Amino acid sequence: MKTKIYHLLKSEQQNRGFTLVETLAVLSIIGIFAAIAGPVKSWAENPLGNATNQTVGVLNLIRMRAISTTSAYRIKPDPTAPGNKYIVQIAQTRGCESSTELTADAASTDQELTVASTEGLVVGDSIAVGTDKNNNEIIATSALTITLGEELGTTQTENATIELMNNWFNDLNFTKENLTLPEKIAMSGNLSNWALCFDSRGQANLYNGSGVVEDEDLTLTLTNTSDEETSEITVFRGGAIEVNNPE
Numbered sequence: 001m002k003t004k005i006y007h008l009l010k011s012e013q014q015n016r017g018f019t020l021v022e023t024l025a026v027l028s029i030i031g032i033f034a035a036i037a038g039p040v041k042s043w044a045e046n047p048l049g050n051a052t053n054q055t056v057g058v059l060n061l062i063r064m065r066a067i068s069t070t071s072a073y074r075i076k077p078d079p080t081a082p083g084n085k086y087i088v089q090i091a092q093t094r095g096c097e098s099s100t101e102l103t104a105d106a107a108s109t110d111q112e113l114t115v116a117s118t119e120g121l122v123v124g125d126s127i128a129v130g131t132d133k134n135n136n137e138i139i140a141t142s143a144l145t146i147t148l149g150e151e152l153g154t155t156q157t158e159n160a161t162i163e164l165m166n167n168w169f170n171d172l173n174f175t176k177e178n179l180t181l182p183e184k185i186a187m188s189g190n191l192s193n194w195a196l197c198f199d200s201r202g203q204a205n206l207y208n209g210s211g212v213v214e215d216e217d218l219t220l221t222l223t224n225t226s227d228e229e230t231s232e233i234t235v236f237r238g239g240a241i242e243v244n245n246p247e
Contacts, residue, residue, distance in 0.1 A: 049231075063204075072098075073171070074196060078179070084186060085181070088179060089169060093122075106155065108154050111150065113129065123141065126166065127146070127165060128163055129152060189218060194218060204218075204237050217236045218234065219232055219233070220233045231244060
C-alpha cells in the first residue's frame with residue numbers, strides 16, 4: 001500500500017510542470033548568458049563606440065587613481081603604435097610639475113642653485129640640470145634654491161631646465177589589452193607629442209613636445225578606418241570629459 005502511494009505521489013510530481021520559482025530561475029540564467037554574449041557581439045559590430053567607451057573609461061580611471069593614490073598619473077600615445085595604443089604612467093610626485101629652471105647661471109663648483117620654484121622637488125630626488133644628465137641629488141630646498149649633495153660639475157646657463165630623473169613608471173595595473181584600441185580604430189590628438197597628466201587633486205594638465213600647454217584642451221579623435229566615422233573626446237583643464245559621438 002505504501003509503495004502504491006509513493007508511486008502515485010511521484011507520478012503527480014512529474015506531471016505538475018515547473019513552479020514559478022523554477023521558471024524565474026531559468027529566465028535568470030538565460031538573462032545572464034544573454035548579458036555575457038551581448039557585449040561580445042557588440043564589440044565586433046561597434047568598434048568606434050567601444051573604442052570611445054574604452055578611452056573614456058581609462059581617462060576616468062587614471063583620474064580616480066591619481067586622487068586615491070595621491071600621485072600624479074599621465075597618459076600619452078605609445079611610441080611603438082601611437083595611432084591605437086596608450087601608455088599610462090604613475091609618478092613619484094603628487095604634482096604633474098616636476099621641473100623648474102635656473103634663474104641665474106650656475107658654475108661647475110656650485111652646490112646651491114637659484115631656481116624659479118622648487119614645487120614638486122624634494123630632498124632625496126635626483127635631478128638633471130640643463131645638459132647635465134648626471135644624478136644630482138637634492139639634500140635641501142627652500143622656496144627658490146636647491147642644494148645639491150655634491151658640486152654640479154658642469155656650467156649651466158640661466159633658464160636651463162631642471163627636471164626629475166626616473167620620475168615616471170609604467171603602471172602595471174593597466175594591461176596591454178586595456179590600452180590597445182579595437183582593430184580598425186585610429187586615434188589622433190589636436191596636439192603633437194601630447195601627454196595628459198592628472199595631479200593628486202584630479203586636475204588635468206596638458207603637455208606637448210615643448211612643455212606645458214596653457215591655452216588649449218586636449219581633444220582626441222577616434223576614427224573607424226572602415227567607414228571614416230569619427231568620435232571626439234575632449235578633456236578640459238579642470239578634469240571634466242566631454243564625448244561627441246557620431247549621429
